[in-house]
Amino acid sequence: MPEHRRVLLNGAVVETVREGDELLAGDGRRVRADDAVHLPPVTPTKIIAVHLNHRSRVEEFQIKLSATPTYFHKPTSSLNAHRGEVVRPEGCKWLNYEGEVAIVIGRTCRNVLPTEAGEYIAGYTVANDFGLHDFRDTDAGSMLRVKGSDTLCPLGPGVVTGWDFRGKYLRTYVNGTLAQDGSTDEMEWDMHYLVADIARTITLYPGDVLLSGTPANSRPVRPGDLVEVEVEGLGRLANRVVSGPAAIRTDLGAQPTESEEVLSTALGGDWEFRGIRSPRRG
Template sequence: MKRARVVYGGTVHSATEKDSNSLRLADGRTVSQEEVAWLPPVEPGTVFALGLNYADHAKELDFNAPAEPLVFLKGPNTFIGHRGETVRPSDVTYMHYECELAVLIGRQARNVSREDAYNYVAGYTVANDYALRDYLENYYRPNLRVKNRDTCTPLGPWFVDASDIADPMNLSLRTYINGELVQEGNTKDMIFSIPYLIEYLSSFMTLNEGDIILTGTPKGSVDTKPGDNVVTEVEGVGRLENTIISDEALRT
C-alpha cells in the first residue's frame, strides 16, 4: 500500500493512493492529487544519512570506497514534501541532487543481526538529499551547511510498506532534470547493504520507530539551477518531484 500525508482544506490528512490521479483521504473523501499540498509521508525521528555508499559515486568524486559506513545526522528542518521547493543560495556554484532509497525503522532495535534486520523495517520512501558542494569541508565530514539546510531534502511522495517491496537491494534509481535522464543506478550496488547498516547502527545505539536511514546515491551528480524541475525515482517506491528556486525569490 502507498500512503501519504497531505494538507487539504487547511487540515493535515493521512491518505492512500486511489489511482494515478487521485487520493483517498482517511475520512473517505476522494481528492485529486493536484488539490493537495504534500508533506513528507512520515514524520522523521532520527535521520541517518550515508556518504559515499556507492563505489561509482565515490569514484566520480575521486575518493576511495570507505571501509566503514560514513554516517551523519540530519535535522527535521531540512525535510519537505513532494512538489516542494528547494532553495539554492545565491553564493553557491554547485548544488546537486542525490536520489536515495530511504528506509523507515518500524520498531525499537538494539544489537540487531544482519539476518534479522528486515524484521525491523516498516517500509520505504524516496529521498532527494541535495548537497551544496561549495560548503563541503571534505567528503568524509559533511558539515551542517552542506546537509542540514532548510528545504534541501525532499521526501516522498509515498510511504510503501516493506511487504510490498520484494527485494529492496535490487531497485533501480533514476533522476531527471527537466525531463532529461541524468542519473541511473541500482540499490544492489550499495557498498553497505540495508541489513549491514541496521546491524552497524544498532550495535552502538538504539534505533527507534520512525527513525530513517538514507542509504546513499549512485554516480551522476549534475548541478541544478533555479527553475529546474527535478524528479528522483526509486523503482516500486515512487517518483518524487521538486523545483529549485533562488533565495532571491523568497524576498520578492
C-alpha cells in the same frame, strides 16, 4: 504494495492510502494525487545518511571505499516534500542533487542483527539528498550546512510497505533529461546492514529515516530546474529549485567558497586539480 502519504487536506494533516490516481483518507474523503498538497511522508526524530555506498559513485571519484560505512546527520528542519521547493541561498552556486532510497523505521530498534533488521523497517520512500557544496570547506567533516540546510531533504511522495529493495533501478532527471541511472544492486551495504550498523549504538525510533547513498553523476542544479528522482516500485519525487530571497549574512560565520574541494565534489571529479580526496563524498 500499499503506499501511505501525508497530505494537507482542507487545512488538516491527513494520512492517506493511494488507490490508483486518488488518495483515500481514513474518513472516506478522496483527493486526486496530482491535486494534493503533499507533506513529508514521515516525521522522524533523526535523519542519518551514509556517505558512500554505490560503487559507481566510488569509481567516479577514483577513491578507495572504506571497509565499513561512514555517516552524517541531516537535521529534521531540512525536511521537504514531494513538489516542495528546494532553496539555493543567494550567493551560493554549488547545489547538487543526489537521488536515493530512504529507509523508514517502523519499530524501536537497537542492537539487532542484519538478518533481523527487516522486521524493524516500516517501508521505503524516495529521497533527494541535496548538498550545498559551497560550505564544504568548513563543514566537510560534519556536513551540517552542506547537507542540513533548510529544504535539502525532500522525501516522498509516500512510504511503500512490502517493497523488496533488491534489483531496483534508481534514476534522477533534471528538466526531463536522465542525469543519474543506478541500481540498488550496486550498493556495497544493503538496507538491512545499514539499519543494524547504526542501531549498534544509536536507538532508532518509528519514523526515523536512513538515506542509503547515491549513484554516480550528482551535479549542480540552478534555480528554475525541476529535479525528479524515480525509484522502481516507490514512485517519483519531484522538486523545483528556487533562489533564496536574501543573501546569507556576511558579517559572521564561514562564507561560501569555490575551492578545489568544492569544485571537485560538485562536478564529480571533473575539476582539473584532483588533489587528495577525502572518502567522505556524501
